[in-house]
Amino acid sequence: xxxxxxxxxxWKFRDFMxxxxxxxxxxRWTGTQLGAFWVVAxxxxxxxxxxxxxxxxxxxxxxxxxxxxxxxxxLCSGVLTWNLxxxxxxxxxxxxxxxxxxxxKIRFPKLCLPIIVLTSSILNFAVILSLFLxxxxxxxxxxxxxVLAALPVLLIQAxxxxxxxxxxxxxxxxxxxxxxIVQIVLQFWFWLTPIVYAVNQLPGTAxxxxxxxPMWRLVQAYQDIFLGHRLPEWSALGYxxxxxxxxxxxxxxxxxxxQGEIVDEL
Amino acid sequence: xxxxxxxxxGKAYKHxxxxxxxxxxxxxxxxxxxxxxxxxxxxxxxxPGEAMGIVGVNGAGKSTLLKIVTGTTKPSTGTVETxxxxxxxxxxxxxxxxxFTGRQNAFMAxxxxxxxxxxxxxxxxxxxxxxxxxxxxxxPVRIYSSxxxxxxxxxxxxxxxxDILVVDEALAVGDAYFQHKCFQRIREFQEERTTLLIVSHDxxxxxxxxxxxxxxxxxxVIRDGNPEEVMDFYNALIxxxxxxxxxxxxxxxxxIQTVSGTGAACVSxxxxxxxxxxxxxxxxxxxxxxxxxxxxARKDLPVFVLGYMIKDRLGQTMYGTNTWHTKQVLxxxxxxxxxxxRISFPMNLGPGSYSVSTxxxxxxxxxxxxxxxxxxxLIFHVANADRNYFIGSNWIExxxxxxxxxxxxxxxxxxxxxxxY
Numbered sequence: 001x002x003x004x005x006x007x008x009x010x011w012k013f014r015d016f017m018x019x020x021x022x023x024x025x026x027x028r029w030t031g032t033q034l035g036a037f038w039v040v041a042x043x044x045x046x047x048x049x050x051x052x053x054x055x056x057x058x059x060x061x062x063x064x065x066x067x068x069x070x071x072x073x074x075l076c077s078g079v080l081t082w083n084l085x086x087x088x089x090x091x092x093x094x095x096x097x098x099x100x101x102x103x104x105k106i107r108f109p110k111l112c113l114p115i116i117v118l119t120s121s122i123l124n125f126a127v128i129l130s131l132f133l134x135x136x137x138x139x140x141x142x143x144x145x146x147v148l149a150a151l152p153v154l155l156i157q158a159x160x161x162x163x164x165x166x167x168x169x170x171x172x173x174x175x176x177x178x179x180x181i182v183q184i185v186l187q188f189w190f191w192l193t194p195i196v197y198a199v200n201q202l203p204g205t206a207x208x209x210x211x212x213x214p215m216w217r218l219v220q221a222y223q224d225i226f227l228g229h230r231l232p233e234w235s236a237l238g239y240x241x242x243x244x245x246x247x248x249x250x251x252x253x254x255x256x257x258x259q260g261e262i263v264d265e266l
Numbered sequence: 267x268x269x270x271x272x273x274x275x276g277k278a279y280k281h282x283x284x285x286x287x288x289x290x291x292x293x294x295x296x297x298x299x300x301x302x303x304x305x306x307x308x309x310x311x312x313x314p315g316e317a318m319g320i321v322g323v324n325g326a327g328k329s330t331l332l333k334i335v336t337g338t339t340k341p342s343t344g345t346v347e348t349x350x351x352x353x354x355x356x357x358x359x360x361x362x363x364x365x366f367t368g369r370q371n372a373f374m375a376x377x378x379x380x381x382x383x384x385x386x387x388x389x390x391x392x393x394x395x396x397x398x399x400x401x402x403x404x405x406p407v408r409i410y411s412s413x414x415x416x417x418x419x420x421x422x423x424x425x426x427x428x429d430i431l432v433v434d435e436a437l438a439v440g441d442a443y444f445q446h447k448c449f450q451r452i453r454e455f456q457e458e459r460t461t462l463l464i465v466s467h468d469x470x471x472x473x474x475x476x477x478x479x480x481x482x483x484x485x486x487v488i489r490d491g492n493p494e495e496v497m498d499f500y501n502a503l504i505x506x507x508x509x510x511x512x513x514x515x516x517x518x519x520x521x522i523q524t525v526s527g528t529g530a531a532c533v534s535x536x537x538x539x540x541x542x543x544x545x546x547x548x549x550x551x552x553x554x555x556x557x558x559x560x561x562x563a564r565k566d567l568p569v570f571v572l573g574y575m576i577k578d579r580l581g582q583t584m585y586g587t588n589t590w591h592t593k594q595v596l597x598x599x600x601x602x603x604x605x606x607x608r609i610s611f612p613m614n615l616g617p618g619s620y621s622v623s624t625x626x627x628x629x630x631x632x633x634x635x636x637x638x639x640x641x642x643x644l645i646f647h648v649a650n651a652d653r654n655y656f657i658g659s660n661w662i663e664x665x666x667x668x669x670x671x672x673x674x675x676x677x678x679x680x681x682x683x684x685x686x687y
Contacts, residue, residue, distance in 0.1 A: 015386075016377035023363065023374060030365045030406075105356055106378055107337040174288055260340035264279055 009109040017112050021120045043128035047135055050075050062198060069139050070227065076132055077226040078195030078219045081154075084125045085161050085215065086186050091117045092165030093172055094179045100266040110259060114169065118162050136226070143229040153221045153232060156241045160214060163247030170254045173262050193219055214240035267350040268314030268429040268461040270335065274344035277305040277330050277485075301342075304330050305485040312478075314349070314429075317462035319472035319493055321500050322482035328465045329434070331482065332356070335463060336432055350429025353379065355420065364408035368399065368418045371407055375422040389425045396421040396447075417444055424451055430461045449475075472497065473651055494651070497548060527638035530567060531626045534604070535560045536644045538622075549613045550651045551661050557609040557644075561626060563599045567637070570596040572607055573625040578618055578659055590629060614661040617650045 010017075029035045051072040054060070062070045095113045096103065103110060136142040172178040193215045199207060210216050217240050221232030278301035282288050287298035305327045312318045322328050333339040335346060336354045362371045372393050376386040394403050397417040399410075407415060424431075431452065452475065456462055466472055472479055472493050479496040481489035489499045537558040540546045549555055561572060573588030589595060589607075596605065622644040626637040653661070 012380050013377075015383045016374075016380070019374055019377050019383070023366065023370070026370075027363065027365060102378075104333075104338055106354075107352075108378060108380065261280065263339050 006109070006111070010111050010115065013108055013112050016108070017116050017119065020112075020116045021123065024116075024120050025123070039124075040127060040131070043124075043131055046080075046128065047076065047131050050079065051135060063200070065227065067141065069141060073136070073141060073227045074198075074223055075196065076135075077222040078193070080125070080128055080132060081157065081219060081222050082190060082193070082195055082215070083128075084121060084154075085157055085218075086190070087121045087124070088118060088158065088161035089165050089168075090182060090186060091121070092162060093168045093182045095165075095169050096173050096262055096266070097169075097176065097179070103263055104266055110262070111255075114162055114166055117165070118158060122158070132226075143225055146225055146229055146231060149231050150222060150225050153218060153225075153237065156237060156244050157218050159244035159248055160218075160240060163244055163249070163251045166251035167247060167254050170251070170258050170262065173258075173265050189213075189215065195219055211239075214243050268459055269347075269349040270312040270318075270430060270461055270463070271347040272311070272335070272344070273309050273347075275305055275308040275331070275334060275341045275346065276303065276343035277327075277334060277339070278303045278342045303485060305334075305341075308344070308482075308485075308487050310480055310487065310490060312461050312463065314461055315456065315459035316478060317456060317464065317476045319476035319479035319496070320463065320465045320482060321467070321472060321479055321496060326482040327485040328482055332432055332434065332463070332465060335430075348430060351426075352430045352432060353423055353426070353428035354432040354434075355423050356432070356434045362407050362415060362419070365406055367406055368397070368403040368410070368414075369394070372418055372422045375419070376425060379423075379426070381426065385426075393418075393421045393425045396425075396451075398444075413441060413444070420444075420448055424448075424455070427455055427458060427460055430463065431455055433462065433464045433466075473649070500548075527626070527636040529638060530565045531561055531563045531570070531599075531637040533559060533624050533626070533638065533640055533643060534562045536622065536624065538644060538646050546646070548647050548649055551613065551615070551617065551648055551653045552663075553613045555611065555613050557607075557611075557622065559607045559609065559624060561605045561607070563601055563603045563605070565601050567599040567628065568597065569628040570599045570605075570637075571627050571629060572605075573627065574609065575623045575625075576615070577621050577623065579620070582659075584615060584620065584659060586623075588625065588627075613648055615648045616656065616659040616661060617648050618659060619645065619647050621645045 025036075025039060029038050032038055034041075051069065054072045054075060055069050060071050062074055065071075065074075067073075092114045095117060096110070099113055102108075133142065133147070168178050168182060193213055194202070194210070199210060199216070199220070202210065217236050221237060224230055224232045280288075280299040281302050282299045284298070291298050308327075308331060310318075320328050320331065330339065332354070334341045335348070336352055336356070337346075362375070366374075369390065372390065373383075373386050376389070376393075377383065397403065397414075397420075399414045399417055402410060402414055403418070407418075410418075433452065452462065456475075462475065464472065464475060476493045478491070479489075479493040480487050481496050481500055489496050535558075537545045538547070538549070539556045539558055540549065541554045543556070546555075557574065559572065559574070563570070571588050571590045573586065573590075575586030576584045578584055599605070621642045623639070623641045624643045625639050628635040628637070650656070653663070
């Protein structure tokens with residue numbers, strides 16, 4: 001399915017992809033006076049709101065954690081990583097439709113497009129993650145070396161998002177309802193995942209159903225790392241990892257089968 | 267390098283009767299679509315350095331063929347074998363980001379062709395120099411004129427000599443100076459054995475650049491040969507359709523035909539014929555032609571005058587007269603009478619596109635008693651196939667005498683202040 005030639009083609013366009021990522025960032029600050037500051041300002045605001053409001057104004061208590069910042073950290077570990085997932089999935093689903101003109105007129109590996117989305121989302125996330133880590137250091141809640149355990153979790157999450165993204169992006173070319181549905185599903189999915197609330201606040205049956213939600217496992221891993229300062233339960237991540245592989249495979253399969261028709265349909 | 271081998275190319279688009287048909291197919295049901303073929307059995311070879319023209323009416327499948335050659339669209343049947351890198355001048359300036367400078371956009375466009383940042387860096391100076399837009403190169407594209415955008419786009423698209431260059435009619439953009447530069451560059455590529463594939467409706471472009479042409483009609487190659495022969499065949503093909511699809515042709519070039527008058531008489535057919543009496547749309551400069559106009563009267567008309575006018579594409583009159591001035595006024599025309607006018611003249615117009623307007627009246631101006639006034643009754647093109655190169659809308663062939671003797675005989679009486687310094 002993924003032939004070596006295909007990867008070589010994509011690799012040949014690495015400068016284009018990197019250029020496109022840079023351009024995406026530049027586009028956000030060309031014409032502004034403060035330039036790159038705006039790339040940092042948005043995530044800074046998010047972190048400040050979560051940390052200040054939930055540690056000073058409203059301070060929900062989290063069972064088992066006494067720190068004033070416990071809930072803020074809990075919320076950030078979930079929301080920030082969820083946003084990465086939502087950005088990756090939400091943007092990749094419409095990637096072929098949005099670039100219809102380019103795809104119809106210029107010959108280049110189409111797979112460059114999801115890779116551009118992947119890279120720029122990760123860079124965006126890197127900015128906000130650094131701010132979050134800085135905050136953890138400032139309130140002396142930095143988890144230490146355990147923080148590296150977040151990398152494999154991120155890898156699984158990115159694989160899941162992009163696999164599902166390519167699959168849905170391909171289908172979306174033929175049935176554009178998909179991109180509408182995805183935006184709505186993402187909203188429900190957010191609230192169906194214990195990000196804002198804790199899983200033990202749920203009744204038993206809901207908790208049983210929750211184990212089917214791959215995002216819960218991932219979010220839980222982040223919460224373990226950033227709030228609990230402990231390694232995630234690796235066995236619990238088997239399910240999302242398998243799902244990520246499954247969707248990557250299915251996504252590539254669908255893309256491979258339909259790539260000729262994608263351009264015809266656009 | 268540079269060869270192009272097209273074998274039995276066919277392209278069919280799937281058409282689903284029902285919206286869910288495709289989904290049903292994915293889920294394993296039998297075929298739920300029918301195929302709409304836009305290209306069938308297209309085969310031809312282009313050897314390295316050869317220039318091939320592709321002609322055909324709109325909808326004949328030219329663009330689809332180009333898309334298959336450039337690789338954006340996959341053929342349903344057959345194979346395309348290309349030797350080397352293909353560059354396409356299809357939609358110039360597409361994908362330019364308005365907020366970025368010409369330089370940034372040029373970089374991006376070149377990278378999109380698969381070049382590395384280092385390769386582009388090495389050529390960016392040449393790209394800038396060729397575009398000749400001065401300081402604007404480092405200003406945002408949104409403040410560019412469309413001509414400037416095309417200049418940058420063309421410079422990028424041709425910054426690296428491709429083995430095969432695909433040119434769509436897009437080339438007829440930009441000012442005359444830059445167009446000339448573009449053609450110059452294309453000719454240079456050709457000399458360095460770049461294979462050319464050109465789609466155009468302009469016979470002079472096809473004839474001056476191409477050594478061969480194929481004519482596509484309804485998705486099939488119906489003629490493959492030297493450009494002149496193919497263009498002739500194309501003309502005939504168009505003329506054949508003339509009678510049935512006059513109205514359609516008007517829409518195609520975006521103009522709207524105006525017909526006014528009482529309707530007491532009308533032009534029932536109008537055809538331009540060459541010296542052999544064949545209907546043509548493309549005419550060579552200086553070629554003798556006949557404008558064949560048939561008029562039908564619907565009422566009894568005591569006095570009858572036919573006028574006609576040839577206009578260029580900007581609507582300026584090149585020539586016009588009527589049968590009142592030529593003293594050929596008809597009297598007592600009966601209803602249902604058919605009158606045929608054969609107007610013969612040499613086509614002493616410059617290359618370009620022209621239209622014919624007709625007027626049916628009872629006096630020397632159509633304002634008196636206007637039976638019918640018809641704009642854009644006929645459109646034809648003049649191409650310079652074999653005359654010396656010239657510009658302008660008239661063919662006024664000169665005889666130029668050149669005398670190099672002046673100044674060479676110092677003893678002669680008129681030396682000193684004459685012609686040479």
